[in-house]
Amino acid sequence: MRIALFATCIVDAMYPEVAQATVRVLRRLGHEVIFPEGQSCCGQMHINSGKFAQAEPVIANHVRAFTSTEWDAAVAPSASCVASLSHQQPMVARRMGNDGLASEAAEVADRTYELTQFLTDVEGVTDAAADLGSYFPHRVTYHPSCHGMRLLHLGDRQSSLVRSVEGIDFVELPLADACCGFGGTFSVKNPEVSSAMLADKVRTVQATEADVCTGGDASCLLHIGGGMSRFERTGGFGGTPDVTAVHVKETSSTDDRGRTTETLTTVVGAVDDDHLTPGEAGTAPAEPSSAQAGFRVGQAAVHLARILASTKEDPLRVPSEGAEVSGGSLR
Amino acid sequence: MTDTAREEILARINEALGRRGGGEYVSSTVRTTSASAAPANADDVDTTDGPAATEATAADSGYHHEGAHTGEDLVDLLIDRLVDYKANVHRASGDPGETIAELIGDHSSVVVPRGLDETWLAGFSGDVRVDSPGEELSVDELDAQGAVVTASAVAIAQTGTIVLDGSSTSGRRAITLVPDHHVCIVRTGDIVDIVPEGIARLDAHAPLTFISGPSATSDIELSRVEGVHGPRTLDVIILEA
């Protein structure tokens, strides 16, 4: 297949290694990868800011870039940008009275896949170790992006592929489906609320003691990594009040064959269940659990394309192996 | 004053819906759209034939209109759901009198609606006050009753819901509200499986009360607590008839 890579603006400018990993994975399956050069951005940033007039030329550019060459499928390492193509671009074009652009945008969107959507639905990849040679012997937790879950309905496509990587120690992220608080310009328009959400996300990632937190959207990972980095450097989130209602604890259970499973359970709103018993202390405020124990120095965020691209021959290194971490992102 | 408000609100709605002119409205006697107003251009007016035109819309989406439970399964489901919402459930066949007597034995006086089979109260030694048209108990009298015993119109198994319809056996609404203990008889023939089947059996023009367990609140920390203003004890007798 001839595959057009839609790198997305954030990956292009900030995480070129994610696009490279995506290319590597696609080539490993025997595909030809092209990069339509005129591409820039899906326009989501402008659309979500209500600037439809400014979004229109960005949409037009995307359509122009992806209709100027022949390809069988387009693939992007981002659920959010792929969702914007189908959910937002045609709508905005129509709102601007540009029905022609709307239908062209819808056509491009129809043939554009998020990476794991393509791997699972088109290629039938179910075992990353076997089908892609993916190898990553480290503890990994996974944050599903809101747009992946709720707009593309990716379900467990991403987590299944990550779980099937050889050597991986996958640990569930508590309250995984909670938004990290990025939301594009939300994090700038409502920075305090956004970082309150981020703080809880970082706390749950910490609790997993994973080497890396992965996901399918560079924007969320930029955000989560940025929070982890700030927390590691300063023990807090700057101006964000040191307040949380999220408490994660580890419980272990032993099955009849004597195997012990450790699971992370979350209590929201009180330190532990005892406080919810009538007549007891009530839901008195929890001790601020803030800075908190257990932060694993060197935790980093990394896009799942790089984990899938990692092989025994050319493994992706983690912080404890000396890999560079910048702003909370694995380089 | 309010008439003007009526005209204006209806005119606003027409304008909001993009119906031409914005000054057209429908009167309560002639239910049509604005056909008689300015000549309509088919492109710009939402032609509406009135409510009847879209009658089937809701039913089209393919949700269940009937449940799959029957017979004893159906009764079991109802019992399960009633118990889940903290109603007490009892079973009787033929004559529920003995069960009723046991349940209300501690009270000195109970109220019943006029149509309730009086033999059902034969085993009760206290006062039985019959609430009937022209001889309604006052609110204070109702407040003095230990319990109320009624029948019911429909029971919906899936949700554990009993419906009273103001009939002579369900009673006027106040009698099942003020006393703190409600004993309610559900005939097995009145049990349906799911909500649509229950609604289909009801008359909209009757005063309807849907009861699912005793009164409850979740207003404190969203923890459910049973027993607030309505009857705090709900005894349901499922009667094989």
Place this chain on the structure above:
Amino acid sequence: MTFLGMPLLRSKHAHSDLPGGQGNIVEAEAFPEASQQHLSNQQLRNNIGHATSTIRSKRAEVVSELDDWERLRDAGEATKNEVMENLPEYLAQFEAAFTAAGGIIHWARDADEANAIVTELVEDNAPVLESGRREVIKVKSMATQEIGLNEHLEAEGIDAFETDLAELIVQLGDDKPSHILVPAIHRNRDEIREIFMDKMPDAGQLTNEPAVLAEAARKHLRHKFLTTKVAISGANFGIAETGTLGVVESEGNGRMCLTLPETLITVMGIEKLLPRFADLEVFLQLLPRSSTGERMNPYTSFWTGKFEGDGPQNVHLVLLDNGRTRALADEHGRTALNCIRCSACMNVCPVYERTGGHAYGSTYPGPIGAILSPLLTGVEDEANGSLPYASSLCGACYDVCPVKINIPEILVHLRGEDVKANHSPVSSQLDAALTGASWMMSDGKRMTAAEKGLPLAHKVTGGEQINDLPGIAGAWTSSRDIPALPEKSFRQLWAEEEADGSDEKGQR
């Protein structure tokens, strides 16, 4: 009049002509500022976090019991759309049926008019007590909260007693509701105990057990229920076909108010109609499961006008516009009127979970409030233009909405309306940045050119991560770091690879 050969377009901008609503639906202070004090309140975060996580799992459980849930949502959506498209006809049909059954209908264009109508009805029907004041009992109603009825009545010498437990907590605590289903969700049992001990002189010693507190409320209100002559309610549904009104509740306070008084005054928004009685088969499944997470709420009452010998004999209904027609005129936002006030959207909202409902400044908080309030008033009204931005667009609200209101899409639409309405000559830094980005991103070549600056930017920042930026970007770096910029963009690396003819990075 039409111009020759020119069909009139559907009135796209009609909403600008229609008057907005008034009352408790405007945010006085912009959301970012209004939310700040709440964000640092540990108690509030605990209370709301605990309550919303409890209700989320309850809802998920009862929804999963129905294998036709999605089809019920489709039916709910279709039915409400049908209502809005035929609203004049359904209102007329409802009016005729309700009137035929002995009820009296009043129409109110706005909050002031509705308050005046209710006041007059109370004055006509409630006796003046020894205190020189009149009394009414109330069932929880969003519409009366919206129009500020209690405050208005109080000024007119009428004391309105809220009878819903949560509303009672709010009223006794001299507080404001922060949630549409559980107005006192921001209070925990200890705080409620204190309020009751303080404000219920005859309550005696109370513990913080919910059962004990509920019992105290029962005793406190019992006499009022049995003696008050006039009750005021809202309505969850009005059935056009039959003129029937319905109230969905839990505690029995609704039944008390709807049954025992002589006069019943209901205030209902014009959008609350359902076409047919049979439509309840859908909505009585959607609402309780979405709302309290129960298969069915303990009590639901339906009444059609008055019934001889049963319940109030003097039955009134105030049909309220107060900005609803303005919302209806917005063809991209009107589905917000389909809301059945279940509160599922606020229970799953990560923003609401952290700010609580007071930050939204309106009777309607959370995701639905962030669209409904500015739709009712217009985005220009006070700080309501800040509400559509009070969301990360995570979409959790849309997923749980029982009538499938696409809240994220309407939020984005209203941001567009806010941009249009905001004629401020000085554009913010964010605006300027977005304008620049639009120019750059409208052309891949410009993007390429811009990214040629990366090596320089990389050098300027010393190849280090970025921890502190000036201006609006500082909002980001106030609590997050940014990775070091790469030396080269992917685009450049790709071009180099193409030029080399080799693809070392890309090869397996």
